[in-house]
Amino acid sequence: MVGKLEDVAAASGVSRSTVSRVLNDGPVSEVTRRRVLAAMEQTGYRPNLAARTLASGRSGVVGVVIHVPAEVLFQDVFFSGLFHGISEGLAERGAGMMLWLANLPKEQTLERILGMRLFDGLLVTADTLDDPLVDGLVASDLPTVLIGHRHKDRSASYVDIHNERAAEQVVDHLVGLGRRRIGHIAGRRGGTSAEERLTGYRRAMQRAGLPTEGLVVRGDYLTRSGIDGAAQLVEAGVDAIFAASDTMAVGALAELARRGIRVPDEIAVAGFDDVAEAAQADPPLTTMRQDTELLGLEAAHTLFRLLGDPDAVPQRVILPTELIIRQSTVGSMDSRRTRERDGTRKRDGTRT
Amino acid sequence: MVGKLEDVAAASGVSRSTVSRVLNDGPVSEVTRRRVLAAMEQTGYRPNLAARTLASGRSGVVGVVIHVPAEVLFQDVFFSGLFHGISEGLAERGAGMMLWLANLPKEQTLERILGMRLFDGLLVTADTLDDPLVDGLVASDLPTVLIGHRHKDRSASYVDIHNERAAEQVVDHLVGLGRRRIGHIAGRRGGTSAEERLTGYRRAMQRAGLPTEGLVVRGDYLTRSGIDGAAQLVEAGVDAIFAASDTMAVGALAELARRGIRVPDEIAVAGFDDVAEAAQADPPLTTMRQDTELLGLEAAHTLFRLLGDPDAVPQRVILPTELIIRQSTVGSMDSRRTRERDGTRKRDGTRT
DNA sequence: CGTCATGATGGGAGCGCTCCCATCAAGTAC
DNA sequence: GTACTTGATGGGAGCGCTCCCATCATGACG
Numbered sequence: 001m002v003g004k005l006e007d008v009a010a011a012s013g014v015s016r017s018t019v020s021r022v023l024n025d026g027p028v029s030e031v032t033r034r035r036v037l038a039a040m041e042q043t044g045y046r047p048n049l050a051a052r053t054l055a056s057g058r059s060g061v062v063g064v065v066i067h068v069p070a071e072v073l074f075q076d077v078f079f080s081g082l083f084h085g086i087s088e089g090l091a092e093r094g095a096g097m098m099l100w101l102a103n104l105p106k107e108q109t110l111e112r113i114l115g116m117r118l119f120d121g122l123l124v125t126a127d128t129l130d131d132p133l134v135d136g137l138v139a140s141d142l143p144t145v146l147i148g149h150r151h152k153d154r155s156a157s158y159v160d161i162h163n164e165r166a167a168e169q170v171v172d173h174l175v176g177l178g179r180r181r182i183g184h185i186a187g188r189r190g191g192t193s194a195e196e197r198l199t200g201y202r203r204a205m206q207r208a209g210l211p212t213e214g215l216v217v218r219g220d221y222l223t224r225s226g227i228d229g230a231a232q233l234v235e236a237g238v239d240a241i242f243a244a245s246d247t248m249a250v251g252a253l254a255e256l257a258r259r260g261i262r263v264p265d266e267i268a269v270a271g272f273d274d275v276a277e278a279a280q281a282d283p284p285l286t287t288m289r290q291d292t293e294l295l296g297l298e299a300a301h302t303l304f305r306l307l308g309d310p311d312a313v314p315q316r317v318i319l320p321t322e323l324i325i326r327q328s329t330v331g332s333m334d335s336r337r338t339r340e341r342d343g344t345r346k347r348d349g350t351r352t
Numbered sequence: 353m354v355g356k357l358e359d360v361a362a363a364s365g366v367s368r369s370t371v372s373r374v375l376n377d378g379p380v381s382e383v384t385r386r387r388v389l390a391a392m393e394q395t396g397y398r399p400n401l402a403a404r405t406l407a408s409g410r411s412g413v414v415g416v417v418i419h420v421p422a423e424v425l426f427q428d429v430f431f432s433g434l435f436h437g438i439s440e441g442l443a444e445r446g447a448g449m450m451l452w453l454a455n456l457p458k459e460q461t462l463e464r465i466l467g468m469r470l471f472d473g474l475l476v477t478a479d480t481l482d483d484p485l486v487d488g489l490v491a492s493d494l495p496t497v498l499i500g501h502r503h504k505d506r507s508a509s510y511v512d513i514h515n516e517r518a519a520e521q522v523v524d525h526l527v528g529l530g531r532r533r534i535g536h537i538a539g540r541r542g543g544t545s546a547e548e549r550l551t552g553y554r555r556a557m558q559r560a561g562l563p564t565e566g567l568v569v570r571g572d573y574l575t576r577s578g579i580d581g582a583a584q585l586v587e588a589g590v591d592a593i594f595a596a597s598d599t600m601a602v603g604a605l606a607e608l609a610r611r612g613i614r615v616p617d618e619i620a621v622a623g624f625d626d627v628a629e630a631a632q633a634d635p636p637l638t639t640m641r642q643d644t645e646l647l648g649l650e651a652a653h654t655l656f657r658l659l660g661d662p663d664a665v666p667q668r669v670i671l672p673t674e675l676i677i678r679q680s681t682v683g684s685m686d687s688r689r690t691r692e693r694d695g696t697r698k699r700d701g702t703r704t
Numbered sequence: 705c706g707t708c709a710t711g712a713t714g715g716g717a718g719c720g721c722t723c724c725c726a727t728c729a730a731g732t733a734c
Numbered sequence: 735g736t737a738c739t740t741g742a743t744g745g746g747a748g749c750g751c752t753c754c755c756a757t758c759a760t761g762a763c764g
Contacts, residue, residue, distance in 0.1 A: 004719095004721085005720065005721060006720080006721095014743075015743065015744045015745070016722090016744085017722085017723085017743065017745075018743060018744075020721070020722060020723085021742095021743085023722095027741070027742070027743095028743085029741085029742060032743085046463075046466065046467035046469065047720085047721075048406070048719085049402075049469055049470045050401075050402045050403075050405035050406040050469070050470060050719085050721090051406050051719070051720035051721040051722090052720080052721055052722075053721090053749095054400070054719090054720080054722090054750065055720075055721040055722040055723080055748080055749055056721075056722055056723085056749085057722095059402065061450070061470075070435055070439050070440070071432075071436060073435075074426055074431075074432035074436070075432075080422075080423075080426035080427075083425075083426070084422035084423060084426070087422050088422070096450055096464070097450065097451055098413070098448055098449065098450045098451070099449055099450070099451045101439050112446070112448070114398065115401075117398065117400050117401055117402070118401045118402060356750055356751085357751065358750080358751095366713075367713065367714045368714085368750095368751080369713065369715075370712085370713060370714075372751070372752060373712095373713085375751090375752095376752080379711070379713095380712075380713085381711085381713090384712080384713085399750085399751075400749085400750050400751070402749085402751090403719090403750035403751040403752090404750080404751055404752075405719095405751090406719050406721085406749090406750080406751070407719055407750075407752040407753080408719085408753085409719080409752095
């Protein structure tokens with residue numbers, strides 16, 4: 001017997017309206033509030049979410065759409081931190097979290113998420129260029145915050161890092177070290193972050209007046225592709241490798257070690273992400289750090305900001321990244337850090 | 353404009369009741385059904401979950417309570433498979449999944465889950481002996497399926513493996529190989545699976561007339577504790593190590609390698625779980641395989657069985673495990689498999 | 705040909721809340 | 735003292751469904 005609002009009203013001698021006000025922090029005199037609260041306690045009352053949602057149009061539940069297979073979710077450390085941050089951020093506000101992975105066909109997922117009409121808002125990962133699910137979600141009238149963003153999401157709300165600029169910085173570092181034939185192991189074609197890092201690489205190389213012809217190979221952010229990529233780049237005669245993910249960079253290190261190539265003396269290696277393994281690698285990996293947990297946390301906060309103000313303009317949050325210099329590029333020199341100058345956190349509310 | 357049921361009724365010239373019947377597969381003539389379906393299509397109608405839940409008391413949403421911090425969720429491979437299975441199983445029936453991790457204090461989590469009164473049922477991991485959250489959930493009137501179970505959950509519904517028997521089998525294997533001083537790296541005290549595996553180890557040793565004095569060390573299922581555990585057991589002069597998880601076993605292998613101890617010649621090593629790394633280990637690890645994905649899948653199925661029949665008796669499902677013999681115990685002999693005889697899958701519906 | 709099942713449909717009463725509007729008492733100002 | 739605020743509270747009308755019960759053809763049956 002959980003009881004209903006009416007019972008509490010009866011037990012405390014007030015009307016339903018007043019109990020409802022207590023529930024929703026409405027204007028109630030302190031005496032009454034106390035009395036109602038006591039009655040709730042005593043009757044063990046719990047408001048019914050379905051009824052509240054129906055009547056108010058708000059549920060306190062956020063849909064989290066990470067449209068990757070469950071295996072990938074657990075395999076890729078990026079999601080681990082992200083998910084952690086999200087669940088932390090939502091918990092702060094006592095919001096429930098409903099998770100949607102890639103179990104169903106995309107259209108069906110879209111249909112169910114929107115059809116359910118249970119969510120106050122949505123948190124959605126957006127890394128695939130052509131993703132109808134994300135398109136549909138963004139197009140819907142549900143407040144949505146993307147994690148990552150495609151070009152076409154420019155006018156949506158999102159949290160992201162500046163992939164292109166960060167990649168440029170890595171390459172600049174390599175160039176600054178005197179490297180000339182810098183190869184890039186890129187991520188999956190059609191992956192936004194991958195493409196932007198590639199663009200950043202290209203731009204920095206061009207700026208330095210260096211060729212990129214034959215120096216770009218495709219990977220998929222996972223170890224295996226780092227191994228293969230390194231093998232190819234060695235054949236291409238590189239003196240440095242910039243992998244678009246640490247996981248690939250670690251693979252590259254393994255391949256170079258197998259071939260007896262000294263890092264960084266013969267070939268310098270840099271990654272992206274600063275996952276735990278980066279510091280443990282042999283030699284420790286120079287990498288561009290991004291705080292995926294913060295990304296998730298910030299996504300949640302951004303959504304709440306959106307929900308708090310019905311006519312809020314699209315929110316865009318770019319989180320800073322940080323170049324972590326380790327022995328895989330500078331050898332036995334002291335490792336040191338540089339803080340990315342442009343990557344300072346900023347919010348902008350401008351419509352595009 | 354998503355429209356409401358009434359609009360569909362108007363558009364198709366029938367009553368709300370009939371539209372509702374179409375929605376819920378009630379008795380409707382084929383002609384009418386088709387007409388209503390067409391009207392739905394045309395108006396882009398989507399039923400409102402909150403309203404349905406309020407009116408019917410069913411939501412189609414299942415609460416998944418994995419009460420561990422998000423870090424652990426991603427760190428421990430056990431959860432990866434489990435989660436995968438669960439999300440697969442729920443998706444099969446189009447059920448939504450709301451995830452609860454350990455973000456909030458336990459009591460608050462309990463309060464919110466029950467208070468929400470949104471869920472048709474619950475899937476809950478139960479490995480900690482003294483867990484008030486699980487107690488509260490089991491005690492509630494929500495249909496609940498536990499994943500794993502404590503002794504006090506004997507009369508609840510659960511899916512699990514037979515930890516004790518499986519552990520016995522591992523030890524039997526070691527004994528059969530002529531090992532006499534078999535050490536055990538146990539899991540966390542108070543962890544049900546850990547305690548049961550320990551019990552199984554003790555029982556098998558006793559049955560073989562072997563001492564266990566000073567041969568048991570505590571770990572926490574993670575690598576580090578496997579390293580430390582192995583170090584201690586080496587000092588104790590063992591000729592075999594049975595680690596309660598593969599992750600610890602892998603740590604043990606590393607420590608033995610570091611000390612230049614040959615496996616399995618000097619010390620045989622066996623684990624539990626058969627995670628991906630087990631087969632990759634050097635030497636490949638003998639281990640007790642459990643199918644965590646199936647565990648999650650079966651949990652979902654069991655819950656649906658419970659939901660389908662309102663007065664179903666508690667469902668108990670014990671999944672089989674399988675001893676995978678590799679070189680960490682049998683050296684260069686051909687590796688082979690034995691199927692656990694008693695572990696055949698069984699369901700029982702007996703009340704305790 | 706009246707009597708009953710039988711199957712399809714309609715109507716009304718909720719489900720448990722929120723929210724708008726009305727009401728009322730108690731100031732406050734003139 | 736009257737008019738007008740102001741703050742606290744009550745009441746009623748939904749929110750969009752489901753579900754029970756009533757209604758109405760239809761056809762089978764004796």
